[in-house]
Amino acid sequence: MYKRGLSLKVGLALAGLTYFQIFSHLELNPLLKNYLILLPVQLGVLMYFGYVYWNSKSNDHNRLP
Numbered sequence: 001m002y003k004r005g006l007s008l009k010v011g012l013a014l015a016g017l018t019y020f021q022i023f024s025h026l027e028l029n030p031l032l033k034n035y036l037i038l039l040p041v042q043l044g045v046l047m048y049f050g051y052v053y054w055n056s057k058s059n060d061h062n063r064l065p
Contacts, residue, residue: 019040020037
């Protein structure tokens with residue numbers, strides 16, 4: 001389990017570094033570049049909150065629909 005967690009962290013770190021490196025060399029409007037560089041972070045946060053919401057909703061059996 002430890003190797004899987006470590007490889008996941010290293011893979012995500014390399015993907016993030018590659019993403020930021022690619023965006024640092026693009027010739028875009030600075031405001032557009034700032035928005036686009038944070039887009040994956042925003043999508044990840046939305047997916048995490050959706051996962052937590054739906055997981056807690058399915059685990060709470062006393063809650064009315």
